Amino acid sequence: MSAMAGYDTRMGRPPLGVKTTVIRLPEGLAERIDDLIGPNRRAKFIREIVEREVEKLESARAQKK
Numbered sequence: 771m772s773a774m775a776g777y778d779t780r781m782g783r784p785p786l787g788v789k790t791t792v793i794r795l796p797e798g799l800a801e802r803i804d805d806l807i808g809p810n811r812r813a814k815f816i817r818e819i820v821e822r823e824v825e826k827l828e829s830a831r832a833q834k835k
Contacts, residue, residue, distance in 0.1 A: 788817070 793816070800812060807815050 803812050803815060
């Protein structure tokens with residue numbers, strides 16, 4: 771069987787367009803986050819918070835110029 775040109779035939783989830791980054795959280799913070807948002811949702815929660823904060827900082831920087 772031949773693969774279609776430009777088509778990835780590997781199995782599994784497609785790439786999410788994200789880069790893996792290790793962060794260190796204070797003792798107990800990961801558990802607190804999990805208690806609030808539920809299991810297996812921590813990474814998405816952290817991504818959304820960081821994205822929001824970066825946008826806020828970029829906006830503040832643009833207003834200062």
